[in-house]
Amino acid sequence: MATLASDLSPVVAVRARRRTPRxxxxxxxxxxxxxxxxxxxxxxxxxxxxxSQLSSLLFRQLTMTLLGNLxxxxxxxxxxxxxxxxxxxxxxxxxxxPFRRTLAMLLVLPLAIPDFVVAFGWVxxxxxxxxxxxxxxxxxxxxxxxxxxxxxxxxxxxxPSQEETARTLGLGPWQAFWRVTLRQVRPTILAGCLLVSLxxxxxxxxxxxxxxxxxxxxxxxxxxxGFNTPAACALSLVVVLIxxxxxxxxxxxxxxxxxxxxxxxxxxSISRRRLGRWRWPAVGAIGGVIASAxxxxxxxxAYWLVRGGSSTLxxxxxxxxxxxxxxxxxxxxxxxxxxxxxxVALLAARSSLxxxxxxxxxxxxxxxxxxxxxxxxxxxFALHYLPGVYQTSGLLIGAYSILFFPLAYVAVRASALQxxxxxxxxxxxxxxxxxxxxxxxxxxxxxxxxAAAFCLVFxxxxxxxxxxxxxxxxxxxxxxTQFWAFTGNVSYGAAAPYAAAMVAISVLPGILLxxxxxxxxxxxxxxx
Amino acid sequence: MAxxxxxxxxxxAGSAAVAILAASISGCGGASSSRIxxxxxxxxxxxxxxxxxxxxxxxxxxxxxxxxxDEDVLADQIVEEGNAAPADLIYTENSPALEYLQRxxxxxxxxxxxxxxxxxxxxxxxxxxxxxSARVSVLVYNTRLLRANQLPTSVLSLAAPRWRGxxxxxxxxxxxxxxxxxIARTYGRAAAVRWxxxxxxxxxxxxxxxxxTITARVxxxxxxxxxxxxxxxxxxxxxIGAGQMHSALAYFxxxxxxYVLEVSGAxxxxxxxxxxxxxxxxxxxxxxxxxxxxxxxxxFEYPLGSGVVTxxxxxxxTSLRPARLSIADLGDGAEAVALIQQAQLL
Numbered sequence: 010m011a012t013l014a015s016d017l018s019p020v021v022a023v024r025a026r027r028r029t030p031r032x033x034x035x036x037x038x039x040x041x042x043x044x045x046x047x048x049x050x051x052x053x054x055x056x057x058x059x060x061s062q063l064s065s066l067l068f069r070q071l072t073m074t075l076l077g078n079l080x081x082x083x084x085x086x087x088x089x090x091x092x093x094x095x096x097x098x099x100x101x102x103x104x105x106x107p108f109r110r111t112l113a114m115l116l117v118l119p120l121a122i123p124d125f126v127v128a129f130g131w132v133x134x135x136x137x138x139x140x141x142x143x144x145x146x147x148x149x150x151x152x153x154x155x156x157x158x159x160x161x162x163x164x165x166x167x168x169p170s171q172e173e174t175a176r177t178l179g180l181g182p183w184q185a186f187w188r189v190t191l192r193q194v195r196p197t198i199l200a201g202c203l204l205v206s207l208x209x210x211x212x213x214x215x216x217x218x219x220x221x222x223x224x225x226x227x228x229x230x231x232x233x234x235g236f237n238t239p240a241a242c243a244l245s246l247v248v249v250l251i252x253x254x255x256x257x258x259x260x261x262x263x264x265x266x267x268x269x270x271x272x273x274x275x276x277x278s279i280s281r282r283r284l285g286r287w288r289w290p291a292v293g294a295i296g297g298v299i300a301s302a303x304x305x306x307x308x309x310x311a312y313w314l315v316r317g318g319s320s321t322l323x324x325x326x327x328x329x330x331x332x333x334x335x336x337x338x339x340x341x342x343x344x345x346x347x348x349x350x351x352x353v354a355l356l357a358a359r360s361s362l363x364x365x366x367x368x369x370x371x372x373x374x375x376x377x378x379x380x381x382x383x384x385x386x387x388x389x390f391a392l393h394y395l396p397g398v399y400q401t402s403g404l405l406i407g408a409y410s411i412l413f414f415p416l417a418y419v420a421v422r423a424s425a426l427q428x429x430x431x432x433x434x435x436x437x438x439x440x441x442x443x444x445x446x447x448x449x450x451x452x453x454x455x456x457x458x459x460a461a462a463f464c465l466v467f468x469x470x471x472x473x474x475x476x477x478x479x480x481x482x483x484x485x486x487x488x489x490t491q492f493w494a495f496t497g498n499v500s501y502g503a504a505a506p507y508a509a510a511m512v513a514i515s516v517l518p519g520i521l522l523x524x525x526x527x528x529x530x531x532x533x534x535x536x537x
Numbered sequence: 538m539a540x541x542x543x544x545x546x547x548x549x550a551g552s553a554a555v556a557i558l559a560a561s562i563s564g565c566g567g568a569s570s571s572r573i574x575x576x577x578x579x580x581x582x583x584x585x586x587x588x589x590x591x592x593x594x595x596x597x598x599x600x601x602x603x604x605x606x607d608e609d610v611l612a613d614q615i616v617e618e619g620n621a622a623p624a625d626l627i628y629t630e631n632s633p634a635l636e637y638l639q640r641x642x643x644x645x646x647x648x649x650x651x652x653x654x655x656x657x658x659x660x661x662x663x664x665x666x667x668x669x670s671a672r673v674s675v676l677v678y679n680t681r682l683l684r685a686n687q688l689p690t691s692v693l694s695l696a697a698p699r700w701r702g703x704x705x706x707x708x709x710x711x712x713x714x715x716x717x718x719x720i721a722r723t724y725g726r727a728a729a730v731r732w733x734x735x736x737x738x739x740x741x742x743x744x745x746x747x748x749x750t751i752t753a754r755v756x757x758x759x760x761x762x763x764x765x766x767x768x769x770x771x772x773x774x775x776x777i778g779a780g781q782m783h784s785a786l787a788y789f790x791x792x793x794x795x796y797v798l799e800v801s802g803a804x805x806x807x808x809x810x811x812x813x814x815x816x817x818x819x820x821x822x823x824x825x826x827x828x829x830x831x832x833x834x835x836x837f838e839y840p841l842g843s844g845v846v847t848x849x850x851x852x853x854x855t856s857l858r859p860a861r862l863s864i865a866d867l868g869d870g871a872e873a874v875a876l877i878q879q880a881q882l883l
Binding site: 069070071074136137139140217220222226230231232233234238240320321322323325388389392396399400478479483484494497498499500 | 576582583584587588602603604605606607609610613614617618619621623709711714742743744745746747749750752753754757759772773775776777835874877881883
């Protein structure tokens with residue numbers, strides 16, 4: 010995930026080599042330790058189970074089936090998301106596509122719709138959309154914005170003169186696109202693909218609704234059936250490994266793809282490519298994507314809302330109470346994750362110590378952990394060491410903060426890297442105390458990143474399902490859990506208001522986030 | 538940097554305040570007046586539990602807070618929690634979860650006066666939990682795809698190649714385990730694994746998370762036939778209306794291994810600090826009033842206690858001919874899970 014941040018800021022001020030602030034180092038280490046708690050839990054469980062049982066749980070046909078399912082899905086969805094995301098970004102940023110502005114906005118909005126709501130949208134109306142085909146359709150619809158957003162930002166920031174030079178040197182328009190433009194944004198596409206594959210690895214609700222079996226659904230099942238935490242943990246270890254492999258693979262690919270460009274302020278307006286007779290087919294294709302990712306779920310929610318539906322299943326929480334709890338937990342977790350991300354991001358941006366790199370990387374391990382495992386780990390540690398917080402909202406908020414820390418970190422780090430060090434030094438030289446400098450200078454400089462981090466975590470937390478099911482305080486329902494209870498009972502009409510509420514409270518942070526991604530390259534330009 | 542940084546900071550500060558608020562709310566949540574509040578871990582369908590809890594609260598003045606989840610998750614949670622378990626009661630859909638807790642010595646003895654309200658064969662052999670309601674496993678089939686005379690009468694036939702691509706199963710559903718146990722008891726473990734492998738191959742496209750999904754998918758014609766507990770079909774009908782039903786139930790031959798009576802029960806936890814109040818809740822569940830509520834509810838189960846019979850148009854309880862399988866035979870489900878795992882269905 011971190012890579013996304015660096016790729017969004019192709020030009021980063023040269024890091025000054027200077028001593029690492031000790032306080033930052035200590036706080037960052039504490040944050041890293043907190044984030045490694047779930048992994049510690051997994052290893053403890055694994056040790057308790059013993060290698061022979063662990064290996065019999067791991068090396069069996071089921072693991073291979075799950076691996077096969079995951080790989081065939083990840084390859085196809087990532088490729089499709091990359092194609093759709095890049096294609097749409099290019100059309101919007103570099104061509105004379107009609108209705109560009111409207112389409113650009115609509116292309117981002119699916120980010121505000123949880124994937125399990127997209128799955129619900131399709132399945133509740135067309136039950137035939139299920140299994141592998143359904144999973145490809147739903148996940149591609151839900152995840153392509155993760156490529157579209159950074160690539161369109163990157164295209165806007167990329168130097169168009171290279172493509173133009175290529176054209177004057179005799180390359181055809183498509184050749185110029187393939188050999189120059191695409192190469193310019195390749196690191197960004199890769200970063201987007203990384204996000205897509207990590208999201209696929211972590212998704213649970215959509216696959217459960219679609220009846221597609223992957224590690225997350227099976228981990229949940231193992232946990233549910235047969236009182237089998239060891240099996241759930243064994244499979245989770247596989248997920249952690251896959252997550253690390255994806256991160257490592259992306260890292261090595263990225264390092265080969267550095268891009269040179271002229272200084273940022275040399276940016277100038279681009280001449281848009283004329284699509285000619287491809288205009289309307291392009292609009293149609295993009296419209297189709299929007300219809301599937303946005304129109305379908307929203308339309309189905311509206312359909313069920315209008316049709317209404319009384320359910321035999323009692324409503325355990327009113328929409329209002331579920332909204333209140335969901336927003337409260339989401340906002341609290343977003344604030345905490347953002348605050349935790351600040352010291353680590355500042356440290357990473359300001360220090361050149363080799364250990365810092367490792368420390369930073371260790372916080373990404375969480376990204377590969379299913380929410381369920383984080384929940385189980387917190388239950389374990391709370392019961393053993395802090396019985397007072399067990400089944401309180403505090404523990405749930407803590408789980409969200411850990412689970413979504415990497416998202417907050419990406420955004421904060423991007424801003425921290427861009428904040429010009431010179432300003433801090435000026436402030437210092439004017440006699441300000443270090444802490445004062447952080448408060449008065451650094452904080453305002455990274456504030457946009459903090460806001461983006463907040464939105465990212467909030468968006469994810471309000472739709473979180475698996476950890477919530479385990480940790481939510483007794484008697485409380487969030488929008489996601491009540492929605493889940495109703496869809497599980499095939500009470501689609503009763504589930505719809507909760508889905509609508511989830512989408513409604515996600516729209517504003519979704520739009521803010523889209524704008525943040527949007528303005529990033531310009532932002533860099535202003536600093537230089 | 539003429540950006541809304543001030544707004545962003547305020548937003549962040551506001552959220553921090555919210556976080557503190559949340560923490561303080563959670564902190565004082567436990568502090569309550571002298572009035573007793575029972576915590577019920579509910580593995581039953583909320584449809585069933587909700588009306589019972591409401592009526593009990595009204596009658597006794599004791600408040601009951603419900604935490605609903607899968608019964609296995611709740612049972613495991615109680616084991617994990619040990620003596621610190623916040624729950625006073627557990628109410629499950631199936632007996633194995635209760636037997637599991639009983640074997641871990643986590644359940645309190647049920648008072649005799651409560652146990653006598655229910656025929657002894659439906660409660661814990663060691664008097665640690667009481668049976669509340671029951672249901673049977675049946676076939677559900679799509680009436681557009683299959684005719685009644687094409688249906689198998691024995692569960693074993695479902696493993697035959699004839700049902701390839703047509704069958705739906707939910708191997709992770711707790712209702713599935715008693716069927717596997719029953720087959721293993723009747724025909725042996727090896728035969729049970731062979732059967733599991735057969736139905737796995739037949740249901741390859743239709744392995745679903747729960748009986749609700751099986752019922753819905755058979756009804757809509759994605760799958761042609763499935764094994765469920767009878768009440769899921771009635772619930773779907775109550776949910777979507779009789780006009781939308783394109784499926785029907787079929788019973789196995791009398792005493793067939795697939796024809797399993799599954800008992801839902803409740804227990805008081807040994808670690809509860811409100812034993813007397815919790816016992817009152819158990820007694821209420823099997824009292825005439827509690828059983829009448831069940832008999833009229835959208836649960837569509839068979840009441841077991843106080844001589845109450847269901848008022849729903851179900852096949853009469855007395856005419857059911859399930860396999861001869863005791864609560865002890867069904868055990869804690871561990872054997873069934875091992876067999877399901879052996880067939881790589883888990």
